[in-house]
Amino acid sequence: MGKAAPSKPPGLFRRIEELQEDVPWGSFLDAGTGTNSIGWVASLLTDRWTAVSGSEAHAIQVRDAAEPVRRPQDRIVVGNWADPKLLVGECYDTVLADYLLGAVEGFAPYFQSRLFTRLRPLVRSRLYVVGLEPYIAVEPVDAPGRLVWEIGRWRDACLLLAGERPYREYPAEWTVAHLEAAGFRIVAAHRYAIRYKERFVNSQIDMCVPRLAALPDRGLAEALAAHGESLRRAALESIAREGCLRHGHDYLLAAEPVRSPAPDR
Numbered sequence: 001m002g003k004a005a006p007s008k009p010p011g012l013f014r015r016i017e018e019l020q021e022d023v024p025w026g027s028f029l030d031a032g033t034g035t036n037s038i039g040w041v042a043s044l045l046t047d048r049w050t051a052v053s054g055s056e057a058h059a060i061q062v063r064d065a066a067e068p069v070r071r072p073q074d075r076i077v078v079g080n081w082a083d084p085k086l087l088v089g090e091c092y093d094t095v096l097a098d099y100l101l102g103a104v105e106g107f108a109p110y111f112q113s114r115l116f117t118r119l120r121p122l123v124r125s126r127l128y129v130v131g132l133e134p135y136i137a138v139e140p141v142d143a144p145g146r147l148v149w150e151i152g153r154w155r156d157a158c159l160l161l162a163g164e165r166p167y168r169e170y171p172a173e174w175t176v177a178h179l180e181a182a183g184f185r186i187v188a189a190h191r192y193a194i195r196y197k198e199r200f201v202n203s204q205i206d207m208c209v210p211r212l213a214a215l216p217d218r219g220l221a222e223a224l225a226a227h228g229e230s231l232r233r234a235a236l237e238s239i240a241r242e243g244c245l246r247h248g249h250d251y252l253l254a255a256e257p258v259r260s261p262a263p264d265r
C-alpha cells in the first residue's frame with residue numbers, strides 16, 4: 001500500500017467481532033490507529049482503549065474522530081514501536097494491528113521483522129492483524145488489476161521523488177511466519193477480495209498533487225501530473241462501467257500468545 005489504506009471490505013470489523021465470540025474485549029490497544037479503526041474500537045464495550053500512531057497529524061485526526069465518545073480512561077499516544085520505551089510494561093486483553101505492518105516502512109523502515117516480537121508482551125489474549133497483500137510487485141494480466149497496479153506504482157514513484165518512503169505491504173504467509181516466530185499461534189485466517197472505488201483512485205492521485213507541485217524539475221513534475229490524470233480518467237471510466245476495480249486481497253489473522261501472558265499494568 002502507499003500512503004492510504006483502501007476502503008475496508010464491508011464486514012471486516014464485523015468478522016473480528018464474530019471471531020471474538022462472547023469473550024469481553026477488556027482493555028484494547030489499537031496499535032496502528034486511524035479514523036476507521038478508532039471509529040470501530042470506540043463503539044465496542046471495552047474497559048479502556050489506547051490508540052497509538054507514529055504521526056502527530058494522524059493522532060489529531062483520531063482525537064477529533066473519537067472526541068465525542070472518548071472516556072477519561074481512553075488514551076491517544078504518539079510514539080514509535082521501534083522505541084523500546086513505548087507502552088513498556090503495559091498489557092492489553094485485545095490488540096488490533098489494522099494496516100499497521102504496511103505503514104511501518106514510513107515510520108521505522110527495516111523494523112517490520114521485529115514488529116510482532118515487539119507487540120507480543122502487550123497482548124494478553126488476542127491479536128488481530130489486518131493487512132494488504134502486496135499488489136505492486138507482479139504485473140497483473142487483467143485490465144482492472146493493471147490500472148490499480150499502475151496507480152500504485154505511479155503513487156510510489158511520486159512519493160519517492162518527493163523524498164518520502166511509500167508503504168510496503170507483506171504477504172499473509174510472511175505475516176503468519178513472523179507471528180509464529182514471535183510466540184503467537186494463528187487461530188483464524190481470512191482473505192477478502194478488494195473492490196477499489198472512486199475514493200481510492202481520487203485519494204491516491206490527489207495525495208500526489210502537492211508533492212509534484214513542489215518538485216524542482218518542472219518538466220518531470222508536469223509529465224508525472226499528466227500521467228496521473230490519465231490514470232484517474234481511465235480508472236474512473238472503468239469504475240463507471242464495471243462498478244469497481246477488482247484487484248488483490250486484504251487479509252485478517254487472529255492470533256493468540258503461545259506462552260503465558262504478562263500481568264496487567
Ligand SMILES: C[S@@+](CC[C@H](N)C(=O)[O-])C[C@H]1O[C@@H](n2cnc3c(N)ncnc32)[C@H](O)[C@@H]1O
Nearest residue numbers: 032034036037053054055080081098103104107
Ligand atoms: C495506514 S494507518 C492505519 C489505518 C488505521 N487503522 C485506520 O483506521 O485507517 C497506519 C497507522 O500506523 C501508525 N504506524 C506506522 N508505523 C508505526 C510505528 N513504527 N510506530 C507507531 N505507529 C506506527 C501510523 O502512524 C498510522 O497511525
